Amino acid sequence: MVKRLITRSLCCTLLFGWLGIGQAATGEVRLKDLGTFLGWRDNMLVGYGIVSGLAGSGDTPRNQATRQAITNMMSQFDLNLTQDQLQSRNVAMVMITASLPPSANVGQKIDVNVTSMGDARSLGGGTLIMTPLRGPDRKVYALAQGPVTVGGYRYDANGNLRQKNHPTVGIVPDGGVVEVAVRADLVTEDGYLNFVLKHADATTAERIAQRINQTMGGGSARSVDADTVQIRAPGESRSLNQYVASIETLSVVPDQDSRVVINERTGTVVAGGDTRISPITISHGDIRVTVATQYSVSQPDLIGVTGPGVRSLVVGNSEMSVDETGQTVAASYPHGSVGELVQALSKSRVSTRDVIAILEAIKAAGALHADIIVQ
Template sequence: MRALLFAALCAVAGLSGAAETIRIKDIGKMAGWRENALTGYGLVTGLAGTGDSSRNKATRQSIANMLSRFDMTVVADDVQSRNAAAVMVTANLSPFARAGDAIDVTVTSMGDARSLVGGTLILAPLKAANGQVYALAQGPLSVGGYKYDMNGNVMQKNHPTVASIPGGATVEVGIVNDVSSAGTNGGATVTFVLSDPDYTTASRVAAAINNALGANLALAQDASGIEIRVPEGRRARLTDFLMAVENVSVEPDRRAKVVINERTGTVVAGGDVRISRVAVSQGDLKVTIVTDNSVSQPLLVSQTGPGVRSARVANSRVDVEEQGETGFVAAGSNTVADLVQSLTRVKTNTRDIISILRAVKAAGALHAELIVQ
């Protein structure tokens, strides 16, 4: 059934994907457009005895340091940490974040806290790789799970030591991304970067931009980047110009790939992936070992010695079953979808199809990149 579904999907892909055009914004982005990772250390308080134990000196020291900011001097050894937990706070700063924007944060336990349910994150600065603070995080945690244990009985759902705070961080320092730069001719340019580098697609994108905007503005620099010159009259309204560029339609080229997931028995391929002439012969040999366990009981226990007792006897047999006929498929200049349909007609299961495709690739008849996950 799964193989039939695969073949049907391949056939549909072969029919609908022949002249498919998409917007170039769906296959790449402007250079300089990237998110920035932020990381911070903090304390979660308000836990109902599910926080870090007294063995975590870092947690107790952090609580003592926090109290010292409020003019309270407490020795770390005197601090009880069961209602608190040391956590790491992570977030992603969008490429156009401005001061005052709210971003989502993720909170993860560092110590031996059993659960973060009901906790609140105390103000934690979030730093980038350069060590500068870009956001401040604080707020009640949202935990999509729980864990309760008593007398050796444990009931747990999901991971209660990981939580999130939607909009829990406030951006303090915004990011200014200037996507334009000085081009080779001295004018302002922007660079469009493909998600999957390909020379054919890069050339088609440049040609499509030139045809749509009516001038020789785009030039493919390599398999990934297309340099686009910004006309002098549109530099003041760069956003409108980039909107026009992003909505240009293009027919991207794609490499022939066959993706195999052996754990789930899934095969995904484009409907136009070609194979050369190949003959496939597939047989099936099943070896089954069956063990029958029985108990041998003495007839007259009272008349035997003290060492006589019941004995457990295992009787094993080996059954060998070989398929009477082997499936034979002769494929000419067809696609992978045609081969799978032929194998399905001879009742080949999905995992055998995976092995056959790997063998066809080894024979040099599969003209596609074979990716095994």
């Protein structure tokens, strides 16, 4: 346990020492990594179908929805069966989900996820029957079919059960085929592109607008709010795809909020190198209270004499000791950073969990100019 705390403290010291370089170490980041253009997003597809070919691990006959789905499917092949005639456990009703890219052509293949909707025990070895995948507008955009790959298993025999992962969830690689072409509409009606930041920040949005104006010409972009930069669309003489690609490759230095992230379960502390601390003195003490109990047995004077009230007596003697070790005192320098403070505490052999408690106390005292996020 002591070795683990020392290792965590050393890792934390190295991490803060590396982050303590300051804002000068913050490099430029591509706009492609800071946000996306409004309208460039994936499209969710969903459908329900049937997985067949299961080795007795499908839905039970009491699942009425599965029997109804099988009846509907067989009626398409001019085979009329009643639900009472369907007693197979080799079929399972499933829900299929997929993600359609922002730009997709007819015939393009996509992966589909398959999840059981009934009481099937496993989808391993099954094959998904052709199923239409619909969008929010109820239109069919893709068709899904193929063998289901399950990253687990379930074997149940004579009361013995062996299971790994979730065998009722699977995937059909390249099992979906796009039937309707999709194109992302990036240009608004008034002829602008909207670049949306992943993390809203007014300073970063203004820097992006200035960088675009320096490269594409004055008046090409302006920051609308903390998370949107409005960019003038190119004319007919220039390709929209070429224009978007040239903007995405531009780089700026994003502004960062001062935050200290604390994970009390693992003892991890992460902070930016520019997180400042006002001059403050820390007094950290450690008091250990130990209670030791010794038990002794008092036997009757005459061995072998029995009777009412004659029995052995267990006597417990407790001893309590208090061990107060020397206090650890650390003082940060004027305009110091969190990294410098943690290095000073580490040299004083303060454990990582104690560092977390100290940082929370500094925040409560108003000397830590950052937001503390506890996970």
